[in-house]
Amino acid sequence: MTERLTIALIYGSGREGRFADTIAGWLEPELAGFHQYDIIRIDPAELVFTPGGLDEASAERVESQILQADAFLIVTPEYNHAYPAALKAIIDSCFRPWHAKPIAFISYGGVSGGLRAVEQLRLVFAELHAVAIRETVSLAHAWTQFDPAGNPFRPGQLNGQLTVLMRRLTWWANALKTARIATRYDEAAA
Numbered sequence: 001m002t003e004r005l006t007i008a009l010i011y012g013s014g015r016e017g018r019f020a021d022t023i024a025g026w027l028e029p030e031l032a033g034f035h036q037y038d039i040i041r042i043d044p045a046e047l048v049f050t051p052g053g054l055d056e057a058s059a060e061r062v063e064s065q066i067l068q069a070d071a072f073l074i075v076t077p078e079y080n081h082a083y084p085a086a087l088k089a090i091i092d093s094c095f096r097p098w099h100a101k102p103i104a105f106i107s108y109g110g111v112s113g114g115l116r117a118v119e120q121l122r123l124v125f126a127e128l129h130a131v132a133i134r135e136t137v138s139l140a141h142a143w144t145q146f147d148p149a150g151n152p153f154r155p156g157q158l159n160g161q162l163t164v165l166m167r168r169l170t171w172w173a174n175a176l177k178t179a180r181i182a183t184r185y186d187e188a189a190a
């Protein structure tokens, strides 16, 4: 299947002054080069959070975006060896719309490049019947990898890793979309 796919780009950080915006400045123009994808953006900085999670309007908006998506690309930093609370609130805002869809991760942080956050997210997404793919793009000491204008010092290496990740994600997105159309996922274990 080579039809168009929708990818939801989900940011983990909503902090003011976040490094996520530097990552986005590199990533979003690169993603535009993957022409088979329509890209939708889920950004904690544009959502309203309450002690119980997203507020009703934000939760409805996020659920409909997750439902629409065929694949997910999660861009997450590492906070105290885990992923940010804002990202968990986004993940927990719905259940079935995640089912039988692939997830890829771009992570960043200090020495670990955010990989400890990613390993925890793999456990979370297993519970949501989603498929977390192996390939990642991981930025260790992320702030040393971009010049003051936000350009990566090693664009070839970074873009090469992104291309591999996107090819894997596309394979899974096509395979799982075909499977979801052939058999409703809920019915597979009914």
Ligand SMILES: Cc1cc2nc3c(=O)[nH]c(=O)nc-3n(C[C@H](O)[C@H](O)[C@H](O)COP(=O)(O)O)c2cc1C
Binding pocket: 013, 014, 015, 017, 018, 019, 020, 021, 077, 078, 079, 080, 081, 082, 108, 109, 110, 111, 112, 113, 114, 142
């Ligand atoms: C509350 C907090 C905890 C952090 N804990 C870690 C950590 O455990 N490991 C790490 O590599 N970096 C850690 N960092 C550094 C972040 O990965 C780094 O500041 C990153 O830029 C945060 O992403 P953001 O600016 O997009 O929010 C932490 C930062 C914050 C704010």
